Amino acid sequence: MNNEAPDRHAFTRVRHEVVRRTLRVTARQQLTPRMLRILFESSDLAGFHSPSPDDHIKIFLPGQGEAAPAMRDFTPRAWNIEAGSFTLDFALHPKGPAVEWAHNARIGDTLEIGGPRGSNVAPSDFDWYLLVGDATALPSIARRMESLPGNTPVHVVALVAGPEEQPYLAPSPSQHVTWLHQAGSLAAGSSVADSTAGQLPRLLEAINHAKPPTGDGFIWVGAENTLARGIYRHVVDTLAHPPEWTKAAAYWSQGEADGGGSIS
Numbered sequence: 119m120n121n122e123a124p125d126r127h128a129f130t131r132v133r134h135e136v137v138r139r140t141l142r143v144t145a146r147q148q149l150t151p152r153m154l155r156i157l158f159e160s161s162d163l164a165g166f167h168s169p170s171p172d173d174h175i176k177i178f179l180p181g182q183g184e185a186a187p188a189m190r191d192f193t194p195r196a197w198n199i200e201a202g203s204f205t206l207d208f209a210l211h212p213k214g215p216a217v218e219w220a221h222n223a224r225i226g227d228t229l230e231i232g233g234p235r236g237s238n239v240a241p242s243d244f245d246w247y248l249l250v251g252d253a254t255a256l257p258s259i260a261r262r263m264e265s266l267p268g269n270t271p272v273h274v275v276a277l278v279a280g281p282e283e284q285p286y287l288a289p290s291p292s293q294h295v296t297w298l299h300q301a302g303s304l305a306a307g308s309s310v311a312d313s314t315a316g317q318l319p320r321l322l323e324a325i326n327h328a329k330p331p332t333g334d335g336f337i338w339v340g341a342e343n344t345l346a347r348g349i350y351r352h353v354v355d356t357l358a359h360p361p362e363w364t365k366a367a368a369y370w371s372q373g374e375a376d377g378g379g380s381i382s
């Protein structure tokens with residue numbers, strides 16, 4: 119006889135009507151050297167719904183000069199429908215329409231967004247949560263840290279450029295962050311971008327240490343494509359974590375524009 123409650127650890131899929139909205143920049147906040155927060159106002163937010171911390175919206179970037187218009191995926195970091203406010207956090211990297219738009223954004227500039235199209239909402243009844251990501255996933259990780267019940271054990275493994283990026287997360291007493299610094303691990307002459315795939319062994323080692331040995335846990339991964347795939351295989355194949363309790367997504371792909379996509 120199966121004594122498990124049927125809805126234990128049940129994920130909920132939600133489809134949303136896709137609505138396009140216009141945001142207007144009200145402020146810029148340089149949170150850390152590589153994380154730029156843009157605050158917006160909008161009169162279009164009625165009905166905006168983002169029930170999962172790993173939801174994404176599309177931002178629509180107008181073409182400039184010879185550049186074609188572009189769409190990129192971003193995490194709705196915070197919003198308040200009554201106040202008409204909306205927040206996006208941009209992990210700065212050398213080149214791309216989204217990061218360049220954020221870098222040049224001035225108060226009064228507008229940005230079109232669409233979505234989210236759908237959400238896959240993880241339950242809050244796991245014994246623990248292990249969240250693994252690079253700088254692009256920190257907005258989602260921060261949302262999940264803020265939304266889980268107060269005393270839930272949360273372990274984060276975060277790959278960032280250096281210690282100056284750490285203030286972005288504000289862990290509560292039941293939340294622990296293992297920071298890995300990319301710049302400090304570089305071989306002489308290589309750039310942060312070149313070294314991305316080489317970070318996998320360090321990430322796997324940190325995950326092995328951070329994963330609690332017992333209890334039911336949810337493992338979430340958001341990172342560069344090669345890293346996210348390598349972490350997913352390790353978690354499911356080597357650590358034998360149940361695939362249905364593991365969600366991984368490529369948040370970007372080295373050398374490829376708009377390279378995000380889900381893995382599991």
Ligand SMILES: Cc1cc2nc3c(=O)[nH]c(=O)nc-3n(C[C@H](O)[C@H](O)[C@H](O)COP(=O)(O)OP(=O)(O)OC[C@H]3O[C@@H](n4cnc5c(N)ncnc54)[C@H](O)[C@@H]3O)c2cc1C
Binds near residue numbers: 213216
């Ligand atoms: C579900 C989801 C949610 C996301 N949420 C956020 C978010 O809230 N904040 C955020 O900053 N990003 C987020 N991302 C990642 C973001 O969509 C990508 O980094 C995107 O490629 C940035 O677009 P771009 O126009 O700046 O660069 P692109 O034109 O897409 O890429 C140009 C070049 O830059 C490289 N590149 C792209 N991103 C990075 C990076 N982070 N570091 C180094 N090189 C890079 C590419 O490989 C390519 O060679 C999210 C992605 C997904 C899938």
